[in-house]
Amino acid sequence: MDGPSWTAARSRPAQRRAPALVVALVVVLLAAEGAAYGTATGTALYFTVLGLAVVAAWAGVSRGGRQLPAVLVALGVTLTGAGDVVWQVQTSLTGSGADLGVADVLYLGSYVALGAALALMARTCHADRDQQVSGWIDALVVFVAALLVVWELSIATTVQDPTLGGLDRVVLSLYPALDAALIGLVVRLLATRRHGERASLAVAVACACWLFSDVVYLLDVDADDLGSLLDAGWLLGSVLLAVAAWPAASRPAAGDDAGHAVSGLARLAVCLGALLVPPTTELVIDWTGGEDAAGAVFTAMVTLTVLVFVRAALLVRGEAAARALVRSRERFAAKLTAHSSDAVLVLSRDGRLLSDPTPLATLLGATPSGLSTTADALRLAGVDTDLADALFARAVAARGRVVDAELPTRHRGEDRWVGVRLVDLSRDPDVGGVVVHVTDVTGRRRAEEALAHSVLHDGLTGLANRALFTDRVGQALRRTVRGGGSVAVLSLDLDGFKAVNDSLGHAAGDALLREVATRLRAAVRADDTVARLGGDEFAVLVEQTGEGDDEALLAAARALEVLARPVPLPGGPVTVSASVGVAVGRGGVAGESLIGDADLALYAAKLDGRNRVQRFEPGMRAAALAARELEQELRGAVDRGEFRLAYQPVIGLADRRVTGFEALLRWDNPRLGPVTPDRFVPVAEAAGLMDEIGAWVLREACTTAAVWRHRHPGAGPFTMAVNVSATQLTSPDLVGSIAHALAESGLPAGALVLEVTETALVGDPGRAAACLSALRALGVRLALDDFGTGYSSLAHLRQFTVDVLKIDRSFVSSMAEGEPLPAIVRGTIDLGRTLGLEVLAEGVEHEHQARLLAEGRCDTAQGYLFARPLEACDAEALLLEEAAARAGVPAIVPLRSAPRALTRPA
Known part of the structure; x- marks a missing residue:
């Protein structure tokens, strides 16, 4: 493993271990502080824990790249700690911490910082405006319900206390009110929390700890038996906020779902549950004999009702939008299907159609009426039922794996091909059947066949080309091993084709080649193969019943006969002849070798004067080698000045x-010496060199x-x-x-x-x-x-x-x-x-x-x-x-x- 990756791998566990170690240390210190409450040791432990929380919060900010929400959380923890320090100093100097002062400014500032952090943390989880509005409504509903509770528990008493000044009443009332606001923001944050994200939970528990301590403090400030518990609530809240500032707390755990943890129904239950708070509060007041709070309860009830109504309206509008989106997607899918070259069907395991058969009918250009089973679909498609049943059985046995095949069909008298892709999704609750995807692949198959034909056939004449002809010669020779007989190859070359091409043009030459191909096909038997090997060279494969060459020579004679008739061309009728070489073989002879022998015989026929048939003889190989040697030496002989x-x-x-x-022409070749005209002239004529020499x-x-x-x-x-x-x-x-x-x-x-x-x-x-x-x-x-x-x-x-x-x-x-x-x-x-x-x-x-x-x-x-x-x-x-x-x-x-x-x- 390279350096950076190794470092990162080590740093992630370290980031996760650091908050856990801090929490463990804090728990120990909190226990010690509770045991030593009211003493100097308890005070020292209290501030030690608080200092650790501040340091841990800013350490988390540093490790997390100084994200603004984390900075605000750390700032809130710092202001809380600063407020405790100022309050302790004020208490030491004046003997009492009950008077308002700088500490309250710091405490209230910590609430503001923490509220801003919660608002930012929740906002980053929303993308839709309606979702943002719904989140704020959820927060307001919880805030109103919580505010009614703390009003009855502490704020009402504080406001009505004649011993407190106006500013004291406001400041002391702000503590539980801000706690209620934080609870609302926490609910909004929890509604958007992702699985495995610890920051939201840490902030929620921290705010709950602060709310508990603030409310208890306001209810009974001088309760010595609850002092350690109040300190524990404030300290634990600060420590949990410090934990929330760490990046490991804001990151989902590996493998957890990234979706929202709180569903829409749970959030609606929170809103509806908040409606129970006012009547419940009224019942508690009546049961305990408290002062009448009908005004506050009524105000809270009206406010909550309005908020819940707006929340429900948003839910209804969202549901309508979702239904409209679903219908739009259905119409979109339907239009795509209607204009698609594919069809998708769903079949039960027993072959019943579970989906609309219209796509298949549209694909095949038929009406969907009467289609209810697989047999109907196969009948409409023209697919062989045995092939289709075997393919369906394979798909069912594959247990969810995809099965592909291409099936031949015959529809309305036309041969077609369909590509079929099957997958068994019977266990899928959204499908519940075998999905069959059908595609008309006729065009592709025909294109492939045309491509294969073009690869193996001559584009001008439609005859077999050299590759196909060689293959068929080889197959014919192998058949002679089992069934006897022999194979003859006729190699034909047109005499004078170059003159037609040069005088009448290439279009006339192409027309001549097409006519020659037509005549050769007509001159041989139906099971004989005629091929164009290139240029004006043709070949015929004749499978003979015997081992002689009678059938081959008859085929050659018929070929010369049909070629002797004039060919009408745009520039006027022309008459061509041909030189024919014949080679006969059987058994283990290679196809290429037999074709080569026929070419040698053809070369000999051209040397003998053209327009004739020549049978292959073994001595022709040596003669052909000598002729090719002469041909090579003839090329360039004029330029080299070898003629006289x-x-x-x-x-x-x-x-x-x-x-x-x-x-009289004489040729003196430096390598071959004097060569007589009767040797080199036929070679020059056969090689097309006579025009230059002449x-x-x-x-x-x-x-x-x-x-x-x-x-x-x-x-x-x-x-x-x-x-x-x-x-x-x-x-x-x-x-x-x-x-x-x-x-x-x-x-x-x-x-x-x-x-x-x-x-x-x-x-x-x-x-x-x-x-x-x-x-x-x-x-x-x-x-x-x-x-x-x-x-x-x-x-x-x-x-x-x-x-x-x-x-x-x-x-x-x-x-x-x-x-x-x-x-x-x-x-x-x-x-x-x-x-x-x-x-x-x-x-x-x-x-x-x-x-x-x-x-x-x-x-x-x-x-x-x-x-x-x-x-x-x-x-x-x-x-x-x-x-x-x-x-x-x-x-x-x-x-x-x-x-x-x-x-x-x-």
Whole structure:
């Protein structure tokens, strides 16, 4: 325990012990003083006790913080003691203390001080004005009754004594009158006294002691046999007043009630009892044969009657105010109940309604008629009776402890929830039953359900989100342990969604995702789970009866079929495809692992060209790791300058002259070394990096071609061909990127050839056709690469307008020496010439292939027969050689990597 707390703990018992010790000492001294009354020892003991009382009173004032009532009490004790000292001195000097003097002034001053203290002590206990007035009336009633008694006992005799002067009569009459006033003030103080408060009792007993001594003194001043008793009364009164000045006496005892000790009925009994004093006094006078006091008795009776009437009127008014307050609170509670969302009922232990059923009826929107039992209330609420009975039994068995529950209800065809709080207060006299608090919690429960739905479902499409999908996959896998079968996860990713978002806006993209969600739900079985995992990635959970993947592959095929139909959007209809990865598992496979396998299969499907279904194979993990490694290295490769272009010449077969170049992308990674395009291009397309890389290729190729045309005009006009991937065709930035590259480099649009493959066009033919039209509007030339290897090639020529047909190398490699030109190659050349297109053959590696193509009137060719892909300096050297040849001037050009010499026709 710390210092201050320890000190306070010690000081409180000390404060309580100090007055007790003083009282004990005083009792001993009073006994000794009574035994030695009339002697010098008795006088010394008398003043010793009186001095101790004065010292104790002021010590209490000091300890109590110098409160004004305590100061006045101590002052009263001091004036009394001073009066006794002066009276003793006067008696010693004159031989008699009967004459009036300074002592009487001091005595009367002590009465005034003590009366003021009592008035202050009583006032601090009242807060209401009517209570203050009632307290003063109680004091006046007691004062009048006491004054009538002391009038008959002493004051009347004193007033009628002819031997006393007028001032003597007044002063001697003031003593009992002031005692009566103090008794009235004490009654007023006791009416407001709190349990455990000792000050009021001490002051009351002290005033009673003084009243006794004063009255006896006035009745028989010279009664020697009562002298010690009179001194004891005065001394005990002073000592008790000293005790009242201590703070421990004015503080209620620990654990006592802080309310008023005297009830209203007890105070009324005091007032009514005072009315008995006048007739009782008259009876005593008649019985003893005393002088007639009808006037005093009548005056006292009238005064008391008026005071008691006023007191009763105040009680009646207070009762009316209390009743009005109760009625106001009842109306207040009724209005709160009428407009409250809660209902409070009181039921007996046997289920009878003990309170008004209106709150429950109001809560449920029904009429309260016919409600008398719990069964009626349950019927109205729509609560299951078994649940309600069990809950009621729990509340009764809980013996006063609160029981909470939420019960489902069905009222007027609507599912609702009510919160119920029960507590058995049957033993409480104010309640006498089981209190049932009913609250409609339907709104909260629905909000909780909506919150739970939002936590586990996608906000845009309403499909399950990743957390819910993973949980359901895990549950499905656990079911296969008990019931057999297998679980398939389909991971779907939309092809070209970014282009829709970028070209038509996010609102159109959101509409597309919602439509895709609707179609996927329609394409799978009712018990299959469709989820949106994020962005344009969806997943489907298929629970299969067998262990193969037939059902999963059928579901994937249906998904691709429904997604192939055009989707009407505000910006126009769009067609999207999807890449699908399928993974099958059962038993102890983790849900996250199965979903991860499906993602790997999806990644492989995207690398293979999109718009296809790929089943998971164990080797895909290694391939996926390698692809992700490539993807990480690809990010930032443009900024790090790791890409370069190689240029493969395009040769005219008629004169073997250079007519153009094809720019081929090369990547030299510091960590991985040279990486071929067939490895990194699919990864770049799947990762969405092809737009950035393609833009760099366009800028670099256009700039190089423009510089070469400016430096070597003698080489004649030539073209620069750049490959465009399928993802670039769907990008809304492609046309702008090409226009910017042409403008920045100064290359004529007709010198740029954009090569697209058939597979890049069939993904979204409508969008591809629109993109090719916009490119032709720029003036660039278009080449259809790998012609004849795809499906419906002739249909593509009709739908897509191009300038160049490129015969795939697979057809050229089949041309054997000594055999005629294959029919498919001849047909392609004839088709191109018929349509007015330039025909270019790829992969020419032998002279007989070049000769057959030239004889078949193929326009141009490229391949290792003429030159491998050249570095920029070697390609420029080739242009310099071409310019010299055209001018008929031999050129000596140092080549860093000597290309194969171009074969001129004889």
